[in-house]
Amino acid sequence: MSRPTIADVAREAGVTKATVSHALSGNRPVSEATRARVLAAVERLNWVPSQSARSLATSRANAVGVVLARDPQVIANDSFFPAFIAGVESVLAETDTALLLQVVADRDAEERAYRAMSHGRADGAILLDLRVEDWRVPLLTELGVPTVIVGAYDQEHDFSCVRTDDGAPVREIIAHLHEQGHTRIAHVSGPLDYVHSKARADAYVDAIGDASLLREGDFTAGSGRDRTAELLALPQPPTAIVYSNDTMAIAGLSYARSQGVAVPRELAIAGFDDDHLAAHMSPALTSVSSDPAARGRAAARLLRADILGARPRTELIDCNVVHFRASTSAPANPDASRRKS
Amino acid sequence: MSRPTIADVAREAGVTKATVSHALSGNRPVSEATRARVLAAVERLNWVPSQSARSLATSRANAVGVVLARDPQVIANDSFFPAFIAGVESVLAETDTALLLQVVADRDAEERAYRAMSHGRADGAILLDLRVEDWRVPLLTELGVPTVIVGAYDQEHDFSCVRTDDGAPVREIIAHLHEQGHTRIAHVSGPLDYVHSKARADAYVDAIGDASLLREGDFTAGSGRDRTAELLALPQPPTAIVYSNDTMAIAGLSYARSQGVAVPRELAIAGFDDDHLAAHMSPALTSVSSDPAARGRAAARLLRADILGARPRTELIDCNVVHFRASTSAPANPDASRRKS
DNA sequence: TTGAAAGCGCTAACAT
C-alpha cells in the first residue's frame, strides 16, 4: 500500500483528476458540492500531493535557497542567522515552500550551489552578507534566478532588497558617548569588504571626523581581543570603543578587565547585534538589536513576489534599537586608561 | 530557449535518452566511445538533469530534512547547530543531495513538517535535541522515514544513531575540581527532558552522589544568572559550578563577579560546548568542545546508508575534549563564597 | 461545471 495518488482521490470522489486538482487549487470554478466531495475524499485517503510531480508539471520547485558561505567562525558566531531563518520560514510555510540550505566552504562550491538552484532545485535565492562588489550579484543576474538581497548593496542590480540603516545606531551611540564627554572613541569594525561592516565604519568615521582610531576586526572573539589590546596600548588610548558585533565587544570587555581597566569607568564599551549574552554581562553591554526575524519575513515576502513576477522592490526595515546599558554609563574619564601607558 | 532536456542531449550525441541516462548514472554498461560522445554533448549543451523529473521517476527526493523546533532563544544560542549543519552538508554535497531546513514554532507545525517529508519532500530526516520519550521517534517510525538520531536515545527504536558520551567530560571536570579540594560542587543543567541535558546531569549526580546542588536551567543566559543567584544565596553556597552550556556559564560568571565573588578564587566555573567566547572570557572559561561538524558528517553518512537500505547502526563519535582554563584553576577556598551569607 | 488527454523530463524494464 503505497501513497495514494490524485487518481485514487478522483476515483474515491467520483470525479476526474482534473477536478480534484482544480478543487484544491481554485484554478477554475468547481461547484460547492463537488469540492466538498473531493475534500472529503482527500481527507479519507489522507492524500498529500507529490511535490516532484507537481514541480515537473509546473516547473516550479516550490523551494527557495539560501547559501551560507561559511568563513568558518564568522557564521557560527552569528546570532543573526537562526533568527533570520526562522523569519523566512514563517512566511514560506504559508505557501508550502521549502527552504534549501547550503553551507559551502569556498567560492567554487558556492557558485555550483547557485547553478544547481537555477536548474530547478529552487525558484529563488536569498543573498546574505554582501561584499563590496559582490560577484554573486552578476552571477545570479546571469542565471536569471529571482533573488533578494539582504542588506545594502550599492552596485547596480535589479533585485529586491531588504535594507536597514546601520549608520543610525552607530551615530546614536557616538552621540551618547560624546554627551558623556568622551573624545577618544575608537571603532573595531568587521571586515571592511562586507557591506554592513563598511556602513557601520563609515558612519563612525563620519561622526568622529577621523579614522585614526578605526581598527578592522573580523567578527571573531580573537580579533576583538587583539584590536582592543592594540588600542589600549596606544600612547593616548581611547576612553570608549564601539564594536561592530557583540562577540568582539565581549572579548574586548574581558580583555580590558583582565588588564585591570575598569569598564565603564575607565573604558566605555558598546557592541552590535544584541547577542543573548549582552544584557547578562557585568557590566551589561550596550548593544543594538535589529530584529533579524522581521528582516527574514520581509525577505521571504519580497522573494515570493519576485518569483510570481513582481517588479523588484527595496524595503527599508528599520528595527535597529540601541539598548544603552551599564557598559557605557559612566562619564568619560580622560586620564583613566592612560595610566597603562 | 529554455533549458535543454535529456532528449536534446540524446539527439546531439546521436543516441537515445536511455543511453544518456545510463552513461551518466553507470547503471548499465556503456561503451567508452558512446560515453565520451554523451559527455561531450552534455558539456556542449550545458545540460543539468531536472531534479523534479528525476524525483518523479525514481521516487527519490535527493534531499534530507532537518527540523528545528525553535524554543525561541535556545537555538539561537547554539553554536552547535551551524557547525553541525556544515558537517552534514559536506557529506550530502558528494551525492548532490540537498538539505531541507524547517524551523517550526510548535509541535503541530513540526509534525506537519515530518509528514510533508514523508510525502516526497525528503528521503530521510535527522533528529536533533532528543527529549526523553520523544514523540517524534514513533511518528517517524510510523511514517517510515529513514532517520538518524543525534545523541543518545534510550527508548526502543530502530533508527541509526550518532552518540557521544556526555557523561565522561562531566566526570572529568568533577574529578579535576575534587583534586583541587572542592566539595560543594553544583550543577546547572539544561531542561532535564532533553536527553543530553539529562545525561550530563545524571553523570553529575553519579559523581557527586547527591542531587542537592543540582539546579535545572533552560540553556538561556537568564536562567544561568538566576540559578547562579539561587546557588550563591544558599547558606552553604557551592565553591564550584558546572554548567550544561557556555551561555549559562558565562551569564553565571558575570553574575558572580557583579556580586563581588572572585572567579576562580572564590568560585570555580565550568561550561559546556566551548563557545567561541569561552577562551576569551576573563578568566578564560573551562569548557568541553565536541566537534559538531564530525557529528554532522557521521549523521549524514549514516542517513545516506539508511536511505540506500542499510541496516540501522549506532556510531559512537567521541570527540568530547575538556579544555581546562583559568576559571577552574584555583584551589578550593571553602570559606570564600560563604562571606555573602 | 466537468471530462479527456496530452505532456512535464526523467528512469527502468523489456527487447534486441
Place this chain on the structure above:
DNA sequence: ATGTTAGCGCTTTCAA
C-alpha cells in the same frame, strides 16, 4: 551495448 516504450503523479489545455 544500445534502442523502445511505459510509466512516475501531477497540471492544463481543449472539448463537451
